[in-house]
Amino acid sequence: MAKKLMKGSEAIGEAAIQAGCKLFFGYPITPQNEIPEYMSHRLPQIGGTFVQAESEVAASNMIYGAAGSGERVFTSSSSPGISLMQEGISYIAGSELPVVLVNIMRAGPGLGGILPSQADYFQATKGGGHGDYRLLVLAPWSVQEAADLIQDAFDLADFYRNPVMILGDGLIGQMMEPVEFHPDRKPCKELKPKEWAATGCKGDRPTNIINSLFLDPAALERHNHKLQAKYEAMARDEIRCAEYGTEEPYDVLIVAYGTVARVCVTALEDLKEAGIRAAMVRPITLFPFPYAQVRAASEKAKAVLVVELSCGQMVEDVRLAVEGTRPVHFYGRQGGMLVTPEEVVDEIRRLLTVPQLEADHA
Template sequence: MAKILMKGNEAIGAAAIKAGCKYFFGYPITPQNELPEYMSRELPKVGGVFLQAESEVAAINMVYGAAGAGARVMTSSSSPGIALKQEGISYIAGAELPCVIVNIVRGGPGLGGIQPAQSDYYQSTRGGGNGDYRTVVYAPATLQETVDLVMEAFDVADQYRIPVMVVGDGMIGQMMEPVEFKEPKKRNLPPKDWATTGTKGQRKPNIINSLFIDPKELEDHVLRLEEKYKVIKQNEVRYETYNLEDADVVVVAYGTTSRVVKNAIAKCEAEGLRVGLIRPITLWPFPDEAFEKISDKTKGILTVEMSTGQMIDDVKIAINGRKPVYFYGRTGGMVPEPDAIVAEIKKIAGGEK
């Protein structure tokens, strides 16, 4: 299959349509605006519907409605917009509805700026809305991986009846790379016999809701969700590792930051320093198992992010005190540079930290 040079936001839209998405509800915000623009042009060509809602709050509740009817549906936004959608995401998770949510992250807090950042890690992985719930969270590092994960996200959402988030910093949305649209691995997806498609006189009406007045009923529901999340942890963890067996230092990074880190690792290796990498592809479920592969000779773990250190909590939980964990990051839309990362690696390797 021939590769096509595409901008990230447009590649995401093309991947969603290829995966069978027929409905998109959203509201414009930089740096993801090319995605709804693409969907507004291309969805009607395949019999789908694009609708620019009056707000992010309205958009996510439209997603709730379309998902409840069994449709493949998505929305996208950037950081402040995702914050506005959190109540609706909690409702969707509570009602066990499948959908895909794309977040092209910009610097914050508040309106912040329009440059790339990774400061939505907490918002994405901790459940930014109310209650005990989770969403599957993918963090691609290249446009090809973005396309692959967007297509898989729709199947994962349907398989587990769960919202799936695809989180990319602003560079993922704005840069151009060649991509090809490959078929995702086949999954045995369950029928959507829970959807509110009308009874046609053949069954009782389906009711979709996240409200439970009886506290025991609600507890049973939440505990059942927890069992589902355990299955997801068993089956859907994704990560990349490099050179963990004899690394002096192991770096943990995700998304486009991991590409900068790989350049830093190459510079270290040219100087004879062994450096490993753990790249989480699923931010939730977090790849705890990858940290079990770290060598006894490793002197420390360096977490590198475009934030003030949000992923470091999960890294510390995963390493469970076996190694010291350090942090280096840039924030506000600034991107870490390889030489600065190399300097931090050398400090750890030399015992200076």
């Protein structure tokens, strides 16, 4: 299939359709309105259904209902809207239903602003709603990768019976880039029929009940252990990350995800020209986090720099990965202000003047 120039939001919508999703329930919020607009236009063309919900709370419960019937379903929102969806998301995780969620992050807290941000990392990767649960979180850095990850997200959601979130920022949603779809694409996991779905109780089979209520504490504990085993399986089998320049010797390791990592790739080129040796690890799955990969890459560096559009959230996972064996520094911008390659270069130059590092570097 030929490449098409598409806006990120539209590519995300089209990728969901290509993945066989015919259902979208959502509520307008900037900067992701192009996703529901695209779905409202495209879904009727393919016999699908678009519903504009009365709120994000309702939307999250509509996708919960639709997923319970075994159909592929999808929603998108942006930070304040995702906060409102946490009720449904917790129930979806607790009831073990497959849904795909897109969060095109904007700056917070509160109403915040509409410009790009990565300040929902904690919310996405550490729970967000009530109870012990995890989303599988995928972070694209380009429109093409967003389209590819959306399709994988549906397979992963079905395989694990767990919500999967695509965590992007306003740049992913708004920029236009060439995208290629692969109609003959095979699922990334081996998928079984959804025999658990509530589709009508035929004959005398036991009723299928989609539920997260366990009044017996021992049963609820067992249910929690079952969920945890699933998250452990994700950590074992689903970690994705990319490395840049780690095959050469380097003094500083950058860790960044999403569009910030693209800025950092430019910074890596500038650093190379300036004779400063640096490399980067880019986590693609934020949960499960590539702890082992970050740790291994950090061991070849003298220091680690985490760059984010937040006040420092993923940096906590990097510190857990490095376990104090290397100094971990943070550089971030907030409020919709973006990181530039020059800022990353300057920050690394500054780090290299820290006495211990300078001595090592000399």
